[in-house]
Amino acid sequence: MNTLAAGVQGSSPALNITIFAIFVAITLVIVFRASRNTKTASDYYAAGRAFTGPQNGIAISGDYLSAASFLGIAGAIAINGYDGFLYSIGFLVAWLVALLLVAELLRNTGKFTMGDVLAFRMKQRPVRAAAAISTLAVSFFYLLAQMAGAGGLVNLLLGIEGNLGQDLVIAVVGVIMILYVLIGGMKGTTWVQIIKAVLLIAGAFAMTLWVLGKYGFNLSSLFQAAVDKGGRTGEALLGPGKQYGKTGTTKLDFLSLGIALVLGTAGLPHVLMRFYTVPTAKDARRSVVWAIALIGIFYLFTLVLGYGAGALVGPDVIAKAPGTTNSAAPLLALELGGPVLLGFIAAVAFATILAVVAGLTITASASFAHDVYANVIKKGKTDPDSEVRVARITALVIGAVAIVGGILAKNQNVAFLVALAFAVAASANLPTILYSLFWKRFNTQGALWSIYGGLAVCVLLIVFSPAVSGKPVDPKTGKSASMIQGVDFHWFPLDNPGIVSIPVAFFLGWLGTVLSKDHNQKKYAEMEVRSLTGAGAEKAVKH
Numbered sequence: 001m002n003t004l005a006a007g008v009q010g011s012s013p014a015l016n017i018t019i020f021a022i023f024v025a026i027t028l029v030i031v032f033r034a035s036r037n038t039k040t041a042s043d044y045y046a047a048g049r050a051f052t053g054p055q056n057g058i059a060i061s062g063d064y065l066s067a068a069s070f071l072g073i074a075g076a077i078a079i080n081g082y083d084g085f086l087y088s089i090g091f092l093v094a095w096l097v098a099l100l101l102v103a104e105l106l107r108n109t110g111k112f113t114m115g116d117v118l119a120f121r122m123k124q125r126p127v128r129a130a131a132a133i134s135t136l137a138v139s140f141f142y143l144l145a146q147m148a149g150a151g152g153l154v155n156l157l158l159g160i161e162g163n164l165g166q167d168l169v170i171a172v173v174g175v176i177m178i179l180y181v182l183i184g185g186m187k188g189t190t191w192v193q194i195i196k197a198v199l200l201i202a203g204a205f206a207m208t209l210w211v212l213g214k215y216g217f218n219l220s221s222l223f224q225a226a227v228d229k230g231g232r233t234g235e236a237l238l239g240p241g242k243q244y245g246k247t248g249t250t251k252l253d254f255l256s257l258g259i260a261l262v263l264g265t266a267g268l269p270h271v272l273m274r275f276y277t278v279p280t281a282k283d284a285r286r287s288v289v290w291a292i293a294l295i296g297i298f299y300l301f302t303l304v305l306g307y308g309a310g311a312l313v314g315p316d317v318i319a320k321a322p323g324t325t326n327s328a329a330p331l332l333a334l335e336l337g338g339p340v341l342l343g344f345i346a347a348v349a350f351a352t353i354l355a356v357v358a359g360l361t362i363t364a365s366a367s368f369a370h371d372v373y374a375n376v377i378k379k380g381k382t383d384p385d386s387e388v389r390v391a392r393i394t395a396l397v398i399g400a401v402a403i404v405g406g407i408l409a410k411n412q413n414v415a416f417l418v419a420l421a422f423a424v425a426a427s428a429n430l431p432t433i434l435y436s437l438f439w440k441r442f443n444t445q446g447a448l449w450s451i452y453g454g455l456a457v458c459v460l461l462i463v464f465s466p467a468v469s470g471k472p473v474d475p476k477t478g479k480s481a482s483m484i485q486g487v488d489f490h491w492f493p494l495d496n497p498g499i500v501s502i503p504v505a506f507f508l509g510w511l512g513t514v515l516s517k518d519h520n521q522k523k524y525a526e527m528e529v530r531s532l533t534g535a536g537a538e539k540a541v542k543h
Contacts, residue, residue: 012339016346023347024176024354027195031180031188044185044366044388051190053283057290059190060274062197063359064091064265064291065298066146066352070200073299074332075325077306079315081226081237083244083254084306088299090258094265095295099288102266105437105531107275107284113363114272114429115371118436118451121523122444125379128371130451134428135269135371137455139364140405142270142421143398146357147174147406150350167407173353174403180358181365181395186277189358196355199348201294204301207329207345210336211308222304225311237310253494257419260498264422267429270363308332357402365394419496420462427454427501431509437531440524442513449512454505461497466490 051059069091076084109117115131150173180189215221227234236242244254265271275284309318309328312335321327333345369391374382432450435442462468470488471480480486494500 012343015339015343019343019347020350023195023199023351027192027351027354028176028179030191030195031184034184034188034191044391050187050279051277051283053278053286054290055194056190056274056278056283056287058197058294059193059277060271060287060291061294061298062193062195062200062355063270063274064295065197065200066356069298069302070204070352071326071329071349073302074305074309075318075328076243077302078226078309078313078318078328079325080243081307081310082240083242085303086240086244086254086258087261088302090261091265092292092296092299094262095288095292097262098266098271099285099292101437102272102433103275103288104281104285106272106433107278107281108533109437109527109531113367113370114269114433115367115375118432118447119371119375120436120527122436122447125376127444127447128375130448131432132367132371132376134424134451134455135367136364137459138267138269138421138425138429139360139367139398140401141424142268142418143357143360143364143402144405145418145421146353146360147402150353150406170406171403173350173357174399174406177354177357177361177402178395178399180354181362181399182392186273186362189355189362190277192351192358193355196348196351197294200352201298201301203344203348204298204305207308207333207336207341208301208304211304211312211332214308214312219304222307222311226307229311229314231316237307249493252499253496256494256496256499259502260419260423260426260496263430263498263502264424264426267425267433268421269367269425269429270359273363273366274359305329305332312336361395361398361402362391364398365391368394419467420458423458423462423496423498423501424455426498427458427505428452429454431502431505435509435513437527439513440521442509442524443516443518445516445518446509446511446513450505450509453508453512454501457504458497458501461492461494461501464490465492465495465497467495 073084073087076087078084106114106117109120113131114135115128118131119127147170150170180192184191211222212219215225223238226237230237233242244250275287278284278287306328309332313328313331318325318328318331321331330342330345330349334342369387373390374380374387428451431454432447435446435450466482468490469482469484470490471482473480482490
């Protein structure tokens, strides 16, 4: 037996592909319908600000719950128990930072992109250029991880064997993503995310009830079954330390990862851009509350699904399946509902990748067109039609780069790419956003030092971390867990740089500001009133 069949015996790749094709066909029809109303820059970038708080909250959850959330966390819990669930907690707590510090203020101050907020009281061209570079960096690494993940998911769920088959499917995912963005803009992308979120949460809810039903809706019985199936290390599933408690370095690494996850979400450009798709700041706040509720419920489902996979499938079977930990949820689906449920889960997993990469692509293209083309190159003297045209061309370029990058990285360790995206967002974006919103003296030099310094330090530490080189070879697989095999040039001991790069970015923002006398207090007063009250925000939007 080859590929998928070796780990998921009894699956039907043809059925999986058929269900996925039906989803793509339905969403493309919706995107075409949405495109009829995409006429202005506001329509393309911000869906005409026509979505309600609840609708946008569902879309945010669809944008945020990536394949890593569904497949990765369920697998982490199945193998590592308590330590795996800490990922869910980190991702969820992050939204409180977004709600309390960023969502409403950002919606009141900006127009289309993060660069609007950062450049509000700064020198426009250098700050917008820096914001665009940071946005493109975060989006690229996140996009690369999703596209590369698509190749692994193909091998796991559809039984497509060989490099050419995986390359072809990565290309298909990229082309569909480009169609979503080119045709539907933000409105079409938002509807894809809403549909995907509903499918994902509904599928996880059904599987959660199914698993609990097998154990009399008694969590203790489920946990005990997982412990029994885990063998000698089963007891470790119920307490901390199975994955991150072995040495002081692993504990510090987990703390660093946690800091990046909690602070990075409030700086992710594709999440921040969603706040502009609602008509008022009140709706932005409501959308985040809806997102927190839906994401929180989903992560509670992952607790049951993870321990359910551990109890019903077993860690040994999961470890030997294609995709290892990523196969936990699909193997559980096959165990519960046979090929039909597995087909649905396969389609949902692909829908997840499509929705997330579409959101990332439109964010990156909007940032380039609005910040770099319209405000840096054209100095604000451009018409909205040419700006949208540049955004569409940029989306084509980004889509092509993502396809090539996904093909090149499909067999690499992509976990560090996701960590890098969060770490860059937390290092380069969040300090600058918080300083801009809350510190009167903050100025252009502080913003540039914070963005470029945070980005440079974060990327430097990742390049020279064990995630890229230097991890020992696993005797079972004959491979190292590092991205580059057979070399060792690492000197930074942690996989995750957040614990160093985030404080450094805050420090550089402060240092750059105090060393420069340039600051605009009158403009800060206007920004403070607008961010806190919304006064003047609608006027800015209409310009």
